[in-house]
Amino acid sequence: MTTDAFLAQSVVYLGAAVVAVPVARRLGLGSVLGYLLAGMVIGPFGLGLVGAEGEDVMHFAEFGVVMMLFVIGLELQPSVLWRLRGPILGLGGLQVGLTTAAFTGAALALGVPFAAALAIGMTLALSSTAIVLQTLQEKGLVRTTAGQSAFSVLLFQDIAVIPMLALMPLLAVSGGHSGEAGHASSTWISGLAPGVQVLVVLGAVASVVALGRLVVRPAFRALGRTGLREIFTAAALLLVIGIALLMTRVGLSPALGTFLAGVVLADSEYRHELESDIDPFKGLLLAIFFIAVGASVDFGLVAADPSGIILLTVGIVAVKGLILGILARGFRMGLDQGLLFAFALPGAGEFGFVLFSFAEQEGVLSSGQTAPLVAAVALSMALTPLLLLLNDRVLRPRLGTREVADEREADPIDEQAPVLIAGFGGFGSTVGRFLKANDVATTVLDVDSDRVEMLRQLGLKVYYGDATRHDLLHVAGAAQARMIVLALDTPEKTLAVVRTVQKHFPHLTIFARAFDWPDAHDLVEAGVDHVYRAPLDSAARMGRDALRMLGFRAYQAQRSSSILIRHDDEAMRDLSEMRHDEDYLGEARSRIEAVEKILLAEVRDGGATRDLGWDPDSLREDFGSAPSE
Numbered sequence: 001m002t003t004d005a006f007l008a009q010s011v012v013y014l015g016a017a018v019v020a021v022p023v024a025r026r027l028g029l030g031s032v033l034g035y036l037l038a039g040m041v042i043g044p045f046g047l048g049l050v051g052a053e054g055e056d057v058m059h060f061a062e063f064g065v066v067m068m069l070f071v072i073g074l075e076l077q078p079s080v081l082w083r084l085r086g087p088i089l090g091l092g093g094l095q096v097g098l099t100t101a102a103f104t105g106a107a108l109a110l111g112v113p114f115a116a117a118l119a120i121g122m123t124l125a126l127s128s129t130a131i132v133l134q135t136l137q138e139k140g141l142v143r144t145t146a147g148q149s150a151f152s153v154l155l156f157q158d159i160a161v162i163p164m165l166a167l168m169p170l171l172a173v174s175g176g177h178s179g180e181a182g183h184a185s186s187t188w189i190s191g192l193a194p195g196v197q198v199l200v201v202l203g204a205v206a207s208v209v210a211l212g213r214l215v216v217r218p219a220f221r222a223l224g225r226t227g228l229r230e231i232f233t234a235a236a237l238l239l240v241i242g243i244a245l246l247m248t249r250v251g252l253s254p255a256l257g258t259f260l261a262g263v264v265l266a267d268s269e270y271r272h273e274l275e276s277d278i279d280p281f282k283g284l285l286l287a288i289f290f291i292a293v294g295a296s297v298d299f300g301l302v303a304a305d306p307s308g309i310i311l312l313t314v315g316i317v318a319v320k321g322l323i324l325g326i327l328a329r330g331f332r333m334g335l336d337q338g339l340l341f342a343f344a345l346p347g348a349g350e351f352g353f354v355l356f357s358f359a360e361q362e363g364v365l366s367s368g369q370t371a372p373l374v375a376a377v378a379l380s381m382a383l384t385p386l387l388l389l390l391n392d393r394v395l396r397p398r399l400g401t402r403e404v405a406d407e408r409e410a411d412p413i414d415e416q417a418p419v420l421i422a423g424f425g426g427f428g429s430t431v432g433r434f435l436k437a438n439d440v441a442t443t444v445l446d447v448d449s450d451r452v453e454m455l456r457q458l459g460l461k462v463y464y465g466d467a468t469r470h471d472l473l474h475v476a477g478a479a480q481a482r483m484i485v486l487a488l489d490t491p492e493k494t495l496a497v498v499r500t501v502q503k504h505f506p507h508l509t510i511f512a513r514a515f516d517w518p519d520a521h522d523l524v525e526a527g528v529d530h531v532y533r534a535p536l537d538s539a540a541r542m543g544r545d546a547l548r549m550l551g552f553r554a555y556q557a558q559r560s561s562s563i564l565i566r567h568d569d570e571a572m573r574d575l576s577e578m579r580h581d582e583d584y585l586g587e588a589r590s591r592i593e594a595v596e597k598i599l600l601a602e603v604r605d606g607g608a609t610r611d612l613g614w615d616p617d618s619l620r621e622d623f624g625s626a627p628s629e
Helices: 001-026 031-042 054-075 078-083 085-109 114-124 129-138 145-174 193-228 229-249 254-267 271-295 297-302 306-330 335-344 350-361 366-399 426-437 449-459 470-477 491-504 515-526 534-549 556-576 586-606 614-622
Strands: 418-422 441-448 483-486 511-516 531-534
Touching: 001 031, 001 366, 031 271, 031 366, 031 418, 031 614, 054 129, 054 229, 054 254, 054 271, 078 254, 085 114, 085 145, 085 306, 114 145, 114 366, 129 145, 129 271, 129 366, 145 193, 145 335, 145 350, 145 515, 193 254, 229 254, 229 534, 271 366, 271 418, 271 491, 297 306, 306 335, 306 366, 335 531, 350 366, 418 426, 426 441, 426 483, 441 449, 470 491, 483 491, 491 515, 511 515, 515 531, 531 534, 534 556, 534 586, 556 586
Parallel strands: 418 441, 418 483, 483 511, 511 531
Antiparallel strands: none
8 A cells, every 4th residue: 555545545534533423422323333334434335435455454453452452451450350250250151151052053053064153153152342342431331230241241252262263273173174275374373283273372371471470560660760751652552562463473362462461460550651551542543443344344245145144143133132131130130231231242243353264264164154254243243332322212211220329410519629538438528527627628429329418418518429430520620629538438439430530630649548458459559659448547546545454655555556557558568569479478477577576676675755745644635534643
């Protein structure tokens, strides 16, 4: 492609996006559907503004999916993945397993050989991570029960691509095909025995994990010290593209390789900077990817066999939707959430293009088999936003019951203060009352509607609203405030607000309440400098009062509790850097013993008696006891 042709194609793609998306958003269709429709219009089967080179554009734009999964991996720390293991393995595993079995059985019933039928079943079991997540994010549905369930299923599907790709060469062997035709020169594993290919693939995945921990983190620390943002951005792109290239060379999906790298780097102190550097490229490439998907819909093939292609597309959507509906009932989702879950995932996914192409290269499927399947995949992907729109506009108002906690509109906020408080339960209200008593104005947000009403009856000014929404924080004055106090009910909500604040209001100083050591580690790793563990302060206060009751001097008891809190905080921050190391428990035990020795030395050396600024009468007043007669 010449320079002029490249510039002309750029104008066409960007112009289509600029025109189509605002119109689609104005009509309530969402940006993803706008991109898809724009692609259909400018594609070779529409106005013909782009032609056969559209396939090359799609391969280029697939880096948008690659970068999206890298960013998703950065947001999924191993501890978060562990907490999601139930829905990921249970719901995701059942969806992939049942859907694969259903489509494999249908293909066998139509006379397709077992190897080809299994390849078709596995591929059609997948859904579009890019389209589903982008659409759910635009509608604000990611944090609903159905949104979290859909995310878990998509994550399992993305992980399942690895064994699916590794299985393709084995299916080729079992099917009696050799998989020649251009594939030999494209990967490093071509020509190897199937068992060796599997070992090489697993070795490549293991190398990504190992390099992420042993090489990439120190390298980014060194680059961070240069203070040059453009070098850090270049390194982030180099990491993503390099891993994508490695995965392509061993026949794996590049998106899955970068997802693994993101998970490995989720504990890195540069996680948020990586995310902010990659995000603009991700958004633009995803837009081009959606347009390319729309342009790839072969209306010529559909016109040649309209009933067959439409029947195949409807069959894919109907079978997957039925299975998803059954799983929603089995996992006790409400009708409203079950409908959203079933209508979000019935389409095929972008990995379908990769898997069908790989299956054809390996000789598992013929070109005559993959052509209608690829057309049905593209059509079903284009249907996904429409299905969600149908559910939102038609089915849910008539059949669904909404999740009450998410339906109340946020209160209008008519004030701005230097301090924002998110969460106004027992902990947050104590902080708020203390600040108010010292003439510090606060703006309070809480997502518990019952609590908001009760606090208002007590005469407290509290606004109902979700602090994870950056637009709501902006209205609440986050751009002008100096700090935000996070006193939310769950660690997950706290981390979600932390990410929102760091992304949209990085100037805000974050004061966060932690529930336990793992929660505190998560907050420290997220970049929060001021972490307060309520159990520590309460326990230290109780221990201090216990010492007083046992006859210790007030200053000595106060000094001991202060030393305990200070060293415990230092240990918490230091141990956060090694929480996943094998010697974590040994180092924690050493820290506990060290603090005990320091406190014991204070008692034995009489250090507490050296400060003459504390006199018995004032100490008794400070601790609420009357002076002795």
